Amino acid sequence: MVFCLGTIQAQQPALSNRVANYNMDINLDTETKKLNCSTILTWTNPSADTISELYFHLYYNAFKNANSTFFKERGVPDWLTSDIDETCGWAYSHVSNFKDDAENDLSASLEYVQPDDNNPDDQTVLKVTLAKPVMPYQTQKFTFDWEAKIPKTMPRTGYNKDFFFFAQWFPKVGVYEPAGMRFAEEGQWNCHQYHSSGEYYSDFGNYEVKMNVPSNFIVASSGVNVGIEKKGERKIWHFSGHDIIDFTWTCSPHYIINEDNYKQTNIRLYTYSYKDHLKERYFPTIKFCMQFLDEHLGTYPYKTLSIVDPPIHGMFTGGMEYPTIITSLSFCFFPEGIKTPETLVVHEFIHQYFMQMVATHEVEETWMDEGITTYYEGRILDAYMGEHTSTIDVLGFKCGNKEFNRAEYFSSDSRKLAPNSAKSWHYKHGGYGDIAYNKTALWLQTLEGLLGVELMDALMKKYFQTWKFKHPSRNDFIAIFNEGVKEALPEKYPNGLDWFFQQVLFGTNECDYKVKSITNTESEAPRGFINNLDDCSAVAATLKKYNSQVIFQRDGEITVPQNLQIIFEDGSSQFFSWDGQERSFDVSVATDLKIVEARVDPEGIIMMDRNLINNYMTVQPVSGSVRKIVGKVLTKMQHLMESISLLI
Amino acid sequence: MSKVIESYKKGWQFLWNHKSVLCVIYIINLLLAYLSVGPLKNYLESAFGSSTLAKKLADKFDYTIIMDVINNYGVGVGVSLSSLFTFIFIYVFWSSFTGAGVMGLVKKRKQNPDDNFKLVQFFIEGAIYFFRFLRVSIYLLFTYAVVLFLMFKFFSKDGLSVFEFESEVFLINRFWILIILFIIIAFFGSIFRDIARSFIVIEDQPNILKSNIKALKSIVIVESIALSLINLIPLVIISALYYLLRNVLNEPFIVAFIISQIFLLFRIIYRIVRCASFLEFTD
Numbered sequence: 001m002v003f004c005l006g007t008i009q010a011q012q013p014a015l016s017n018r019v020a021n022y023n024m025d026i027n028l029d030t031e032t033k034k035l036n037c038s039t040i041l042t043w044t045n046p047s048a049d050t051i052s053e054l055y056f057h058l059y060y061n062a063f064k065n066a067n068s069t070f071f072k073e074r075g076v077p078d079w080l081t082s083d084i085d086e087t088c089g090w091a092y093s094h095v096s097n098f099k100d101d102a103e104n105d106l107s108a109s110l111e112y113v114q115p116d117d118n119n120p121d122d123q124t125v126l127k128v129t130l131a132k133p134v135m136p137y138q139t140q141k142f143t144f145d146w147e148a149k150i151p152k153t154m155p156r157t158g159y160n161k162d163f164f165f166f167a168q169w170f171p172k173v174g175v176y177e178p179a180g181m182r183f184a185e186e187g188q189w190n191c192h193q194y195h196s197s198g199e200y201y202s203d204f205g206n207y208e209v210k211m212n213v214p215s216n217f218i219v220a221s222s223g224v225n226v227g228i229e230k231k232g233e234r235k236i237w238h239f240s241g242h243d244i245i246d247f248t249w250t251c252s253p254h255y256i257i258n259e260d261n262y263k264q265t266n267i268r269l270y271t272y273s274y275k276d277h278l279k280e281r282y283f284p285t286i287k288f289c290m291q292f293l294d295e296h297l298g299t300y301p302y303k304t305l306s307i308v309d310p311p312i313h314g315m316f317t318g319g320m321e322y323p324t325i326i327t328s329l330s331f332c333f334f335p336e337g338i339k340t341p342e343t344l345v346v347h348e349f350i351h352q353y354f355m356q357m358v359a360t361h362e363v364e365e366t367w368m369d370e371g372i373t374t375y376y377e378g379r380i381l382d383a384y385m386g387e388h389t390s391t392i393d394v395l396g397f398k399c400g401n402k403e404f405n406r407a408e409y410f411s412s413d414s415r416k417l418a419p420n421s422a423k424s425w426h427y428k429h430g431g432y433g434d435i436a437y438n439k440t441a442l443w444l445q446t447l448e449g450l451l452g453v454e455l456m457d458a459l460m461k462k463y464f465q466t467w468k469f470k471h472p473s474r475n476d477f478i479a480i481f482n483e484g485v486k487e488a489l490p491e492k493y494p495n496g497l498d499w500f501f502q503q504v505l506f507g508t509n510e511c512d513y514k515v516k517s518i519t520n521t522e523s524e525a526p527r528g529f530i531n532n533l534d535d536c537s538a539v540a541a542t543l544k545k546y547n548s549q550v551i552f553q554r555d556g557e558i559t560v561p562q563n564l565q566i567i568f569e570d571g572s573s574q575f576f577s578w579d580g581q582e583r584s585f586d587v588s589v590a591t592d593l594k595i596v597e598a599r600v601d602p603e604g605i606i607m608m609d610r611n612l613i614n615n616y617m618t619v620q621p622v623s624g625s626v627r628k629i630v631g632k633v634l635t636k637m638q639h640l641m642e643s644i645s646l647l648i
Numbered sequence: 649m650s651k652v653i654e655s656y657k658k659g660w661q662f663l664w665n666h667k668s669v670l671c672v673i674y675i676i677n678l679l680l681a682y683l684s685v686g687p688l689k690n691y692l693e694s695a696f697g698s699s700t701l702a703k704k705l706a707d708k709f710d711y712t713i714i715m716d717v718i719n720n721y722g723v724g725v726g727v728s729l730s731s732l733f734t735f736i737f738i739y740v741f742w743s744s745f746t747g748a749g750v751m752g753l754v755k756k757r758k759q760n761p762d763d764n765f766k767l768v769q770f771f772i773e774g775a776i777y778f779f780r781f782l783r784v785s786i787y788l789l790f791t792y793a794v795v796l797f798l799m800f801k802f803f804s805k806d807g808l809s810v811f812e813f814e815s816e817v818f819l820i821n822r823f824w825i826l827i828i829l830f831i832i833i834a835f836f837g838s839i840f841r842d843i844a845r846s847f848i849v850i851e852d853q854p855n856i857l858k859s860n861i862k863a864l865k866s867i868v869i870v871e872s873i874a875l876s877l878i879n880l881i882p883l884v885i886i887s888a889l890y891y892l893l894r895n896v897l898n899e900p901f902i903v904a905f906i907i908s909q910i911f912l913l914f915r916i917i918y919r920i921v922r923c924a925s926f927l928e929f930t931d
Contacts, residue, residue: 153811
C-alpha cells in the first residue's frame with residue numbers, strides 16, 4: 001500500500017548543473033545499528049578533461065578508530081564518547097561491488113588516500129580507478145553497495161537510544177574542478193579528508209532515496225516525501241531532492257510533526273512531545289527569516305524545509321545545516337528571554353543560501369559559509385527581536401546578536417591565531433569559531449557601514465544571484481564588490497576594495513581608532529614683525545576667540561577611512577574625514593566656541609574597532625555618569641549583603 | 649496564638665523605642681557598601697576616562713560597553729569583584745553582631761525597663777553574645793552546605809550525562825522540587841537560628857549546645873512557625889511592591905535610589921523586629 005504524504009514533485013526545470021545524482025535504497029537495522037545500501041551514482045564530467053579516477057568521501061570512517069585525522073585534530077571530548085568502547089560506538093563505511101555502466105567490477109581498484117596530511121590511518125577518502133574513463137561532458141552510471149556501522153553520539157551524526165541522525169553518512173563523490181574554476185590551474189579533484197571542522201563542498205544533483213525503517217519510526221529528510229510503502233513490520237519512506245549538494249535524514253519513533261507554510265514552501269517541525277510548545281517560537285522566527293532573505297537575496301526555491309529539534313540525548317546533532325533540513329537545539333524549559341532556538345534556526349536556515357545554494361567550499365574558505373551566515377544572522381535577529389535583546393533578555397540582562405558576537409570575538413585570546421583565509425584544518429590551536437564566524441561578521445558589518453546598507457544589500461544580492469547553484473571562491477566575491485563600488489562610489493573607492501579585503505581576509509591585524517585629546521586655547525593677537533619690518537608690535541586683528549584642536553589617533557594596524565565629529569559648546573557640530581592612514585591626525589579650528597566633545601566614527605559603522613569607548617571624548621568630566629553607575633552597583637550590594645545576612 | 653501576636657507587637661515596640669539601632673545598622677550597611685564599590689569606582693573612572701559612553705552605560709544596561717570595558721581595561725575587574733566579596737564576608741559578621749545586640753538589648757530592657765537607653769548598650773550586648781551567635785551561624789551554614797550537597801547528589805543521581813537522559817523534563821521537575829525543599833529548610837533553619845539565639849541570650853551559658861537542642865525541639869511548634877510567618881508576610885508584600893515600583897520608577901536615578909533605600913530600611917526593620925519578637929516569644 002502506498003501513502004502519498006507529499007505532492008509528487010512535478011518535473012521542474014533544473015536549477016543547477018546536476019553533476020552528481022544519487023539513487024539509494026537504504027535499509028536501517030536499528031538492532032545492529034547498521035545501514036546497508038545499494039547506490040546508483042549518475043555522474044557527469046563537468047570538464048573538457050578525460051576522467052579516469054573518482055574520489056569519494058567516506059565520512060563515517062572518521063569514526064573508525066582514534067587514529068583518524070578527525071579524531072587527532074578534534075580530540076573528541078570524553079563526555080561525548082565516554083562509553084564508546086563499552087558500546088562499540090565506533091563506526092565504519094565499507095564500499096563493495098563497485099561497477100561502472102559497462103559492468104566492469106572496479107572493487108579491486110578501491111584505495112584509501114590521504115591528500116591533506118598523509119595520515120595512513122585515515123580512511124575518509126576513497127579513490128576508484130576507472131576501467132572506462134568518463135569522457136568530457138559525458139555522463140556515466142556507477143553502482144555500488146555499501147555497509148555502514150552507525151557511530152554512537154559522534155559530532156553531528158549517529159544514534160543514541162532510538163534516535164538516529166544521518167549526516168555526512170553516505171559515500172559522496174568529490175568535486176572535479178575544471179581549470180579556471182575557483183583556484184584550479186588545471187583540472188583537479190577536490191576531495192579533502194574529513195576534518196574536525198568544516199564539511200561542505202559537493203556538486204549539485206538529484207537524490208532519490210528510499211529508507212527502509214521499522215514501521216513505528218518517523219523519518220525527516222532532505223527533499224520531499226513522495227511516498228511511504230508499508231512492508232510487514234517495516235515501512236519504506238521515499239524522498240526526492242532536486243538541485244541539492246547533500247542529503248541528510250533522521251528517524252525516531254517519537255517525532256511529532258507540526259506544519260506551517262511560507263509561500264510555496266511547506267515548513268515542518270520535527271520534535272519530541274515535551275518540546276511541542278516551542279513551535280510558537282520556531283514558526284514565526286523562520287517565516288520572518290525566510291521573508292527577510294526572500295527580499296534581500298532571493299527566493300528559497302525548495303518546496304520543503306524541515307526543522308529538527310532533537311531530544312536531549314540527541315544534542316550531538318543540534319545546530320546544523322543540511323539541504324532543506326536543519327537542526328536546532330533547545331531545552332523545554334528555556335524561558336522566552338533565552339533566544340537560542342531562534343538564533344539557531346535562523347543561522348542554520350541562512351546556510352540554505354550560503355553553502356547550500358551558493359555552494360562555497362567550507363573547508364577551504366570557511367568564512368564564505370559560516371562568516372556570511374553569521375553576518376545575516378545578526379541582521380535578521382536584531383531586526384526581528386531588537387538590537388539589544390535578540391540573544392538574551394532575562395532579568396534585566398540584555399544582549400543583542402551582533403553585540404554578543406562582537407564581544408565574543410574580542411574576548412577570545414585565539415582571535416589572532418589565523419587569518420580569515422585559513423583552511424578549516426589550519427586552526428590547529430583554536431580560533432575557528434572566533435575567526436571564521438565572528439571576525440567575518442564584524443568586517444562585513446564594517447563593510448556595510450562603509451558602503452551603506454543599500455549598496456551592501458545590492459551587492460550581496462548580486463553575489464547571490466550570480467553564484468547560486470555554483471561554486472564561487474573568494475575572488476568571485478571580491479570581484480562583485482570591486483566592480484560594484486567602482487560603479488556606485490567611483491570617487492570614494494576608485495580602485496575598489498582590495499585594500500580592505502587584503503587587510504581583513506589575509507591578515508590578523510586589528511582596528512582601533514581613538515580621540516586622543518581636545519584642547520581649546522584662547523587666541524592671542526599676532527606678535528613680532530607681522531606686516532612690515534619697521535613695526536614690531538601686536539597687530540590688532542579680528543580674531544576668533546579660541547584656537548581649538550582635536551587629535552585623533554590610530555592604535556590598531558588596520559586602516560579604514562574615518563568620519564570625525566567635533567561638537568561645540570552650543571551643541572553645534574562639524575564633520576571631517578580622515579583617510580585613517582597616518583598614526584595620528586588633527587583637526588584645528590579657530591572658533592568663538594569651545595569644542596566640548598569629539599568623536600571618531602560617530603555613526604558607529606566601524607564595528608571591527610576593538611575599543612569603542614575611546615572613540616568618544618568630552619572635556620567635561622564623566623564623573624556624574626560614573627557616580628550613577630556606581631550608585632546602582634552600591635544599592636545592589638546593599639541588598640545582597642542584607643539578603644545573605646537574612647539566610648544565616 | 650495571642651502570645652505570638654503579643655511578641656510581634658513587642659518587636660515593633662522595641663524598634664520604635666530604639667530607632668537609633670536601626671540608624672546604626674543602616675549606616676553601617678551603607679558605609680560597607682560604599683567602601684566595597686570604591687575600587688569599582690576608581691576602575692570605571694580609569695576605564696572611561698572622559699568617554700561620553702559612560703553616560704550611555706549609566707542610563708541603561710549596555711552589553712557592548714560593558715564588554716569593551718572588560719576586554720580593554722579588564723585588569724581591574726578581578727580586583728573590584730574580590731573587593732565586593734570581601735565586604736559581603738564582613739557584613740555576615742556584622743549581621744551576627746547586630747542580632748546579638750538587638751536580642752541582648754531586649755533582655756536588658758526587660759530586666760531594667762526604667763533605665764535610659766544609650767546606644768552604647770547595643771554594642772556592649774552585641775559584643776557579649778557575638779561569638780555565640782556566630783557559632784550558630786556557622787552551624788547553620790554547615791547544615792545548608794550539607795543539605796545542598798545532598799540535594800546535588802539527589803539531582804544527579806542518574807548521572808549528569810545528557811546523552812543518558814530520555815528528556816530534560818524530569819530534570820527540571822527535580823530542580824523545582826529541590827528549590828521548594830530548600831526554601832522550606834531555610835524557613836525552618838531561620839526559626840531554629842532565632843530560637844537558639846534567644847535561648848543563648850536568656851540562659852546566658854557559655855555552652856550553646858543546650859540552647860541549640862532546645863531550639864531544635866521548638867522549630868516545629870505551631871506558634872514558632874506562626875511567628876516566623878507573621879514576620880515574613882509584610883516582608884513578602886513590601887518586596888513585591890518594591891519590585892513592582894522598581895520597574896515603573898526606574899528613572900530618574902535618584903527616585904530609584906531613594907525607593908531602594910526605603911526598601912532596604914524595611915528589610916533591616918524586619919530583621920530587628922524578628923529578633924526582638926523571637927526573644928519576647930522565647931522568654
